[in-house]
Amino acid sequence: MASFEPTRSRAPGQAPPPDSVHPRDSSPDAPTSVSRLNETIRGFVANWGSVWVEGEITAWNLRGGHVFGRLKDAGGDALISFRLWSSTLQRLPDDLKTGDRVVACVKSDYFVKSGDFTFTVSAMRHTGLGDQLERLERLRAQLRAEGLFDPARKTRPPFLPHVVGLITGQRSDAEKDVHRNAELRWPQVRFRTIHAAVQGERCVPETVAALQVLDADPEVDVIIIARGGGDPQALLGFSDERLVRAVAAASTPIVSAIGHENDHPLLDDVADVRASTPTDAAKRVVPDVAEQRALVQQLRARARTRLTQRIAHDIAQLEQLSSRPVLRTPESILTTRSHELWTLVSRGRDVVTRRLDAADRQCAQLRASLRALSPGATLARGYAIAHGGDGVIVRDAAQAPMGTAVTITVAEGAFAARSEGPVPESDVS
CATH class of the missing domain: 2.40.50.140 (Nucleic acid-binding proteins)
Known part of the structure; x- marks a missing residue:
C-alpha cells in the first residue's frame, strides 16, 4: 500500500507561488x-x-x-x-x-x-x-430462514389508532417530525411516547424495555420506532438480534422509521411496516383528516348523483308506464274483456246447443234403427217367441215334441205352455 506523503515545500530561496501567503x-x-x-x-x-x-x-x-x-x-x-x-x-x-x-x-x-x-x-x-456487514448478513439470512421476515406473519396497522406508541430519542428531530406530521393530518391523535437511547450500548435494552411496556398497553394500537438516520455504525443497535426478536414477538403492529431511504437495518425487515423516514411513518399510521373529509364528500356526492339519477330514471319509467292507455283508463281493459267473454260464452252456448240437437237427432235415428231391428217390434205385431226349457229358441216344431214345456214371449210379457206336438201345415194357415 502506498504511503500518503505530500510534496515537499519549496527549497530555501525559492520564490513562493503567486498570491501565496507566508x-x-x-x-x-x-x-x-x-x-x-x-x-x-x-x-x-x-x-x-x-x-x-x-x-x-x-x-x-x-x-x-x-x-x-x-x-x-x-x-x-x-x-x-x-x-x-x-x-x-x-x-x-x-x-x-x-x-x-x-x-x-x-x-x-x-x-x-x-x-x-x-x-x-x-x-x-x-x-x-466489512466485518460488521458480514455478521449482519449472516444474521439476516438466519432470521429469514426462521420466517421472521415472512409477509404472512405481519399485521396491518388499524386505519385510525386510538393511541400511537412512539419510541424515540428524547428531544430528537424524529420525535418532532412524527408529532408534527401526525397532528397536521389528524389533530385529535393521541401519543404515548417513551424515550430511549437511539445509539450506543443503552440503545437495545432501553428500546426493548419501551417496546414491552407499549405492547402490554391495551390502548396502544400501533408502535413507531423512530430515529433520524445516521451512519451505519450508529444504526447497529437496530440490527441487534435481541431487538429484532422482541419486535417479532410483539402482538401490536410495529412501524420501523429508522434512518433515511438508503438505510436498511434488520428492524426494517421484521417490522410490520417499514417507513423511509419518521415523517413517512406518521403518514402511514395516521390518516389525513382533510383527505378523509374530501373522500367522504366525494362519496356523498357520488351517492347523491347515483340516487338522483336512479330516482329520475324511475320517475321517467313511471311516467312512461302511466301514459299508456291501459293505465290511463284501466276500466277499458275490463270492458273489452267483458265483451270478449260475453261473445265467447254466447258462442260456446250456441255450439253446445247445436251439438246437443245433433246428438238428439242421432239418438232418435239410432233408436228408430234399433227399434226396427229389435224383436220387440215383431212381437208388437202379434208374433211370439218360444223358448225351450234350456232357453234355446224353438225354431223347429221337432224341437218341441208333445209334452215339452216351453216359455212363450209376447210383446207384453211371457207365459208357460206345454207342447201338444207338431201341428199339420194345413192347420197353420
Whole structure:
C-alpha cells in the first residue's frame, strides 16, 4: 500500500507561488485575507498526489448523480470524507454500498470558499465485506430462514389508532417530525411516547424495555420506532438480534422509521411496516383528516348523483308506464274483456246447443234403427217367441215334441205352455 506523503515545500530561496501567503508576510497590523490564506492552502494541497487507501464505507449518499460518502479506517476510528463524480461512478462496480470494505485511489481537494477538506475518488474496488456487514448478513439470512421476515406473519396497522406508541430519542428531530406530521393530518391523535437511547450500548435494552411496556398497553394500537438516520455504525443497535426478536414477538403492529431511504437495518425487515423516514411513518399510521373529509364528500356526492339519477330514471319509467292507455283508463281493459267473454260464452252456448240437437237427432235415428231391428217390434205385431226349457229358441216344431214345456214371449210379457206336438201345415194357415 502506498504511503500518503505530500510534496515537499519549496527549497530555501525559492520564490513562493503567486498570491501565496507566508507567516512572515502577515502581522497584526497587516493581516492577510481569508481568501488568500485558503488559496495558499489550496496551492499546497494541489501539489499532493493521489494515494491508494483501504477502509470501510460508512456513508454512501447519492445526490444529483454524484456520491458523497465517508471512509472509515479498517483498523481504527479515523474517517475521511470523499466524493465520487458521476463520470467516475459509471466505471465502478454497481454493487458498492455502505459496509463494503474497499481500496480507493483518492486525491485531496480543498474548497477555498468554505474551507472544507475532502478527497476525490478516481478509482475504487472491493476488498470484501466489512466485518460488521458480514455478521449482519449472516444474521439476516438466519432470521429469514426462521420466517421472521415472512409477509404472512405481519399485521396491518388499524386505519385510525386510538393511541400511537412512539419510541424515540428524547428531544430528537424524529420525535418532532412524527408529532408534527401526525397532528397536521389528524389533530385529535393521541401519543404515548417513551424515550430511549437511539445509539450506543443503552440503545437495545432501553428500546426493548419501551417496546414491552407499549405492547402490554391495551390502548396502544400501533408502535413507531423512530430515529433520524445516521451512519451505519450508529444504526447497529437496530440490527441487534435481541431487538429484532422482541419486535417479532410483539402482538401490536410495529412501524420501523429508522434512518433515511438508503438505510436498511434488520428492524426494517421484521417490522410490520417499514417507513423511509419518521415523517413517512406518521403518514402511514395516521390518516389525513382533510383527505378523509374530501373522500367522504366525494362519496356523498357520488351517492347523491347515483340516487338522483336512479330516482329520475324511475320517475321517467313511471311516467312512461302511466301514459299508456291501459293505465290511463284501466276500466277499458275490463270492458273489452267483458265483451270478449260475453261473445265467447254466447258462442260456446250456441255450439253446445247445436251439438246437443245433433246428438238428439242421432239418438232418435239410432233408436228408430234399433227399434226396427229389435224383436220387440215383431212381437208388437202379434208374433211370439218360444223358448225351450234350456232357453234355446224353438225354431223347429221337432224341437218341441208333445209334452215339452216351453216359455212363450209376447210383446207384453211371457207365459208357460206345454207342447201338444207338431201341428199339420194345413192347420197353420
